[in-house]
Amino acid sequence: MHTTLDPIYQQVVDQLAHVVGQRYVLWRPEELMLYEYDGSALDMARPDIVVVPSSTAEVAAVVRIAAAAGFPIVARGGGTGLSGGSVPAAGGVVISTSRMHRVLAVDAHARTALVQPGLINTDLSEHTLPWHLHFAPDPSSQKASTIGGNSAENAGGPHCLKYGITTNHVLAATVVLASGDIVHLDNTAPDRPGYDLLGVIVGSEGTLGIVTELTVRLMPNPESVKTFLAIFDDLDSASQTVSAIIAQGVIPAALEMLEGQGIALVEQSVHAGYPLDAQAVLLIEIDGTDEEIEDETRRIEYICQHFEARELRAARDEDQRKKLWAGRKGALAACARLAPHYHIQDGVVPRSRLTEVLQLTRDVAKKQRVHIVNIFHAGDGNLHPLLLFDIREEGVIERAIAASEEILKACVDAGGTISGEHGIGIEKRDYMAWLFNDDDLWAMRQMRACFDHVGVMNPCKLIPTGASCGDIKAARGAAKALAAGAWI
Amino acid sequence: MFKPTTLAELSAAVRDSSGPLTPRGAGLHQGLGHPAHPESTIIDCTGLNQVADYVASDLTITVGAGITLGALQDILAAHRQWLPWDAPQYRQATVAGLLAAGLSGPLRHGAGAPRDWLLGMQFVIGDGRIIKSGGKVVKNVAGYDLHKLHLGALGTLGIIGEVSFKVAPLPACDQTLAISCASLAAATQLAYALRQRPYNPTALLAVQHAGQCTLWVRWQGVEAAVMRQIAHARQLAPQAESHPTSAWESLSNEPFRTQLRTQVRIGLPPQHLDTLWPLLTHLPADASVHLMPTVGLARIYAPHLPDVAAWRTALPATGYVVVEIGTAADRWGPEPAGAAIMRQLKQSWDPDGRFNSGRFIIS
Numbered sequence: 001m002h003t004t005l006d007p008i009y010q011q012v013v014d015q016l017a018h019v020v021g022q023r024y025v026l027w028r029p030e031e032l033m034l035y036e037y038d039g040s041a042l043d044m045a046r047p048d049i050v051v052v053p054s055s056t057a058e059v060a061a062v063v064r065i066a067a068a069a070g071f072p073i074v075a076r077g078g079g080t081g082l083s084g085g086s087v088p089a090a091g092g093v094v095i096s097t098s099r100m101h102r103v104l105a106v107d108a109h110a111r112t113a114l115v116q117p118g119l120i121n122t123d124l125s126e127h128t129l130p131w132h133l134h135f136a137p138d139p140s141s142q143k144a145s146t147i148g149g150n151s152a153e154n155a156g157g158p159h160c161l162k163y164g165i166t167t168n169h170v171l172a173a174t175v176v177l178a179s180g181d182i183v184h185l186d187n188t189a190p191d192r193p194g195y196d197l198l199g200v201i202v203g204s205e206g207t208l209g210i211v212t213e214l215t216v217r218l219m220p221n222p223e224s225v226k227t228f229l230a231i232f233d234d235l236d237s238a239s240q241t242v243s244a245i246i247a248q249g250v251i252p253a254a255l256e257m258l259e260g261q262g263i264a265l266v267e268q269s270v271h272a273g274y275p276l277d278a279q280a281v282l283l284i285e286i287d288g289t290d291e292e293i294e295d296e297t298r299r300i301e302y303i304c305q306h307f308e309a310r311e312l313r314a315a316r317d318e319d320q321r322k323k324l325w326a327g328r329k330g331a332l333a334a335c336a337r338l339a340p341h342y343h344i345q346d347g348v349v350p351r352s353r354l355t356e357v358l359q360l361t362r363d364v365a366k367k368q369r370v371h372i373v374n375i376f377h378a379g380d381g382n383l384h385p386l387l388l389f390d391i392r393e394e395g396v397i398e399r400a401i402a403a404s405e406e407i408l409k410a411c412v413d414a415g416g417t418i419s420g421e422h423g424i425g426i427e428k429r430d431y432m433a434w435l436f437n438d439d440d441l442w443a444m445r446q447m448r449a450c451f452d453h454v455g456v457m458n459p460c461k462l463i464p465t466g467a468s469c470g471d472i473k474a475a476r477g478a479a480k481a482l483a484a485g486a487w488i
Numbered sequence: 489m490f491k492p493t494t495l496a497e498l499s500a501a502v503r504d505s506s507g508p509l510t511p512r513g514a515g516l517h518q519g520l521g522h523p524a525h526p527e528s529t530i531i532d533c534t535g536l537n538q539v540a541d542y543v544a545s546d547l548t549i550t551v552g553a554g555i556t557l558g559a560l561q562d563i564l565a566a567h568r569q570w571l572p573w574d575a576p577q578y579r580q581a582t583v584a585g586l587l588a589a590g591l592s593g594p595l596r597h598g599a600g601a602p603r604d605w606l607l608g609m610q611f612v613i614g615d616g617r618i619i620k621s622g623g624k625v626v627k628n629v630a631g632y633d634l635h636k637l638h639l640g641a642l643g644t645l646g647i648i649g650e651v652s653f654k655v656a657p658l659p660a661c662d663q664t665l666a667i668s669c670a671s672l673a674a675a676t677q678l679a680y681a682l683r684q685r686p687y688n689p690t691a692l693l694a695v696q697h698a699g700q701c702t703l704w705v706r707w708q709g710v711e712a713a714v715m716r717q718i719a720h721a722r723q724l725a726p727q728a729e730s731h732p733t734s735a736w737e738s739l740s741n742e743p744f745r746t747q748l749r750t751q752v753r754i755g756l757p758p759q760h761l762d763t764l765w766p767l768l769t770h771l772p773a774d775a776s777v778h779l780m781p782t783v784g785l786a787r788i789y790a791p792h793l794p795d796v797a798a799w800r801t802a803l804p805a806t807g808y809v810v811v812e813i814g815t816a817a818d819r820w821g822p823e824p825a826g827a828a829i830m831r832q833l834k835q836s837w838d839p840d841g842r843f844n845s846g847r848f849i850i851s
Contacts, residue, residue, distance in 0.1 A: 109680070110757060132685050154629045156629075160627070164600070164604060165627065165629075168600065183825050183826045183829075186806065186825065188806065189755035189757050189807050190596075190783050190785045191590050191592075191640055191753070192755055192824055193810055193824065194826070194827065194850060195637045195641055195645065195826075196603070196637055196639055197637075197829060199633050200636060202633075220686070220688075222686065223685070243545055246545065246546075247547075249568065250657075251657070288709075288713070289686050289716065291712035291713035291716060292709060292713045294712070295712070295713075296710075348626075349625065350548065351547075352543055352546050377627075381546075381625060415541075415625065416625045417623045417625055417627075417630050418630050419628070419629050419630050420627035422629070423629055424630055432630065435623065435630055435631070436620060436631060437620075439618065440620045440621065440631070443613065443617075443619040443621075443837065444621075444631055444632050444634065446833075446837065447632055447637075447833060447836070449832075449836070450832040
């Protein structure tokens, strides 16, 4: 890290300033500090320089300069990521997309929008409201996370149960490669001959290139939406209800669960009307035509009754609906009441294995003496155990990491995976070997090298790499205080 | 010829052999692209047809990729589930063959492409190693989606051995209307009117043949919702006629009933479809056009190859024209963006160029 400017470093800063303007090149330590972390708690690294370009051409010029000087290049959107994707693990130049935040065009007929990567997720749906269209991926961070970041991490969200994750909604991308070349990967004409490079760009966590423009799919807003809160006295019944709803052929727009002490914590913070003594609550949202709502309501009522829900409550109006969702989306912040530090996990299990893995998280919490609250996307088996602790307690970080690993391993053993939507980044890089053997990882590295043979794009992420990235894990331990602005 | 019945046998067949290889499912689409190398050894994948994993309540299934799509649908149907993928000749065609050929059907309008249902894959690369990507659960962002690279790649990057899909519950109600239209342009306009919010047909296909044009529309789901949409459609198009669901299978198989002479694929962003009409008005009467108007995908079946070079000039750069069957100097048209990356990828995974080399746009 450079605290004083050596001549070569000064030269790079000057070259970058020439491209984007002095104002948009940050190099003072106090400026760089803001860019050394993301929404994940355990990994931090300071960039050497931060650049804030305003166009594809500027990004390309910045990439050329940075790559020529041997700097790693890391793209950063809203900085809300939960796996260290935008943390400059090996230092280098961070390219912030915050000035590239515009909606460039909306085609209401084709139901697509052309946007810049720094556009905030919810800003797009607000922009397209007059056409009754919206962008379906809705990570809980959506008020702060960007579409470029969503695309890099292949973000999900509660509504991806019915509408799919980000990769299903990105139709084209302009990408700046490590060479500084610009390539436009376009699937708006379907089945274009060639290999589906866009399919690997989405979810590549900035390791293949930097996306500077995206064409995304827009979905029509449903005619009706109905949101239920189902309240249960035990976890098993709630889990069985989730499985039954899916197995009976109802695909709700969202099917979320809060369990255990998380319910009371959320209620005390958000006052959404969750009963303080419930063991599990399900937030069930259905959408569609009025006829579909009527049919699905009947089936959900029947299933909830069958599994002895204490109560099934439907939101009476939009205000109540928002309140129910505020409880879910503000859950992480609410849990700050329990302990000042956190680590969020993101594992997936087949839906039929939910109950046993949830039970295991409880056992692990007991064994490792950390609090674990489960607030998660039950409908697609995507668990988010939230580990809460106080780092002033000796050895607690090691115990939290051990608990976290044990839970993830259980997800893999149950036939699931180590990340459903938060990405691999730094945090889970070393767990990739639980899922993929050396040959699989070799094939991924080979593919990555086809885009970036030097390895300047977001190095040390996603795939286990050599010794040069080995010190990242050792740098762990700087867990941050829980901020009110983090989401799962 | 090899006929492996397990992934390990598939791997061994590739590893222990030398020279060019052509993976084959039912053999229905071997005519796509340039001809295979004359000394190519066939790897018959139809023995890879076992169900590896199916827990119906999870709505996911993992199968050997040589299973026919028909057999896969039968297995799912026993649990009142299906994969909303209505590729042509699906009873004979294998899943791997359809994925490699990049074939889908009119359900693509409402259900998306197979790409949207594919969760993971195991494939064999040039040196015989088995590579896994994705997984078996409905949400998974671990690693690159390498499996997507094989879709429509004509088997040039590896041999698809095993695939995992998410599946859907069978809809309670399934209704179809055929609406006679004055032209493809009129059919397209009607298609867009029928998918106005909140209406949402699941399949839309415009067929032009022997001077007639028909828009085929399918609605699926809750009966009352389907009936409301049918009533709306009949209001817009009183000439609409009901058909059984089986009509879709006949429709998609129709072009293959006789020896195909030429088959051309056109892809366009749907908002540019207008540029297509002038090209299609001069087709001979015995040619037929199958167009998914909201997807932007058309296939033209004709006795003689149309002037594709002129079509390529006439269409906007956002579209493309591919000669799927027929003798043409330039089957594929201009290279796609990122062709250099694609060539490197082929070189990395199949350095000796064993898999269907020369058949695809990337070789």
